[in-house]
Amino acid sequence: MYDNKSLHKQQRGSARCFVCVLASFVILCALLLVLASITRVREPRVKIRSATSNHITHHTSPSSSSFNATVFISISIYNPNFDVFAYKNSSVSVLYADVKIGERPISSDKVSIRRMKEINVTVDLRSPDTANLSGDINSGRLNLTSYAKFSGIVRFLKIMNVKQTIQMACAMKLNFTSHVLQDIQCQ
Incomplete structure (x- = not known):
């Protein structure tokens, strides 16, 4: 029992x-x-920190206008994740009136955990053949757009890779008299 x-x-x-x-x-x-x-995967952020130019030449005539410029662009990528963001080869393009006037490749790299990486790029600009160019050069300012796209992965706990694509599009004005880029506005 x-x-x-x-x-x-x-x-x-x-x-x-x-x-x-x-x-x-x-x-x-x-x-x-x-x-x-x-460990939630967040999208990294990219923006232009500064843009300057020290070499601008321009020529205007009734029949044709042209300009050449060298622009130094400082881009920052911030990775808010608790793991590394590794991006592939990319490029920075500068456009005038939706026509590409300069491009510079950016080699692949990594942005550490919760860190900011600064990328300095030198882009040589060459004028396109457009009708509005002489009027814009005579005004002393040229409206430009810079564009960059970074595609890569965020490694999630060394188990899985999450694809991320970040883009930057910034409007700016190239001033021929002061040789600076002004009014930089990024989206």
């Missing part, structure tokens, strides 16, 4: 076991919730 005391001890032991398993499950769920909120 079973003893009443041993039956009571057995029931208490199984109740404790159930409570321990339930507490372990709750703690595990809480840890997974915290880990998921910390």
Whole structure:
């Protein structure tokens, strides 16, 4: 026959076991919730920090107009993730009236965990054949657009790679008299 005391001890032991398993499950769920909120993959951000020019030449005549310029662009990429953002080869393009007038490649690299990487690019600009060019040169300012696209991956806990593509499009004005890029506005 079973003893009443041993039956009571057995029931208490199984109740404790159930409570321990339930507490372990709750703690595990809480840890997974915290880990998921910390390691959520966010999109890196890219923007122009500064843009300058030290060499601008231009020529205007009634029949044709042209300009040449060398532009120094400082781009920053900020990685808000808790893992590395590795991007492939890319390029920075400068456009005038939707015509590409300069381009410079950017080699592949990595942006560390929660860090900002600064990329300095020198772009040589050559004038296109457009009708509005002489009027813009005579006004002393040229409306330009710079564009860059970075495609890469964020490694998620060394288990999985999440593809990310970030783009930058900035409008700016090239001033022929002061030789600076003004009114830089990025989207």
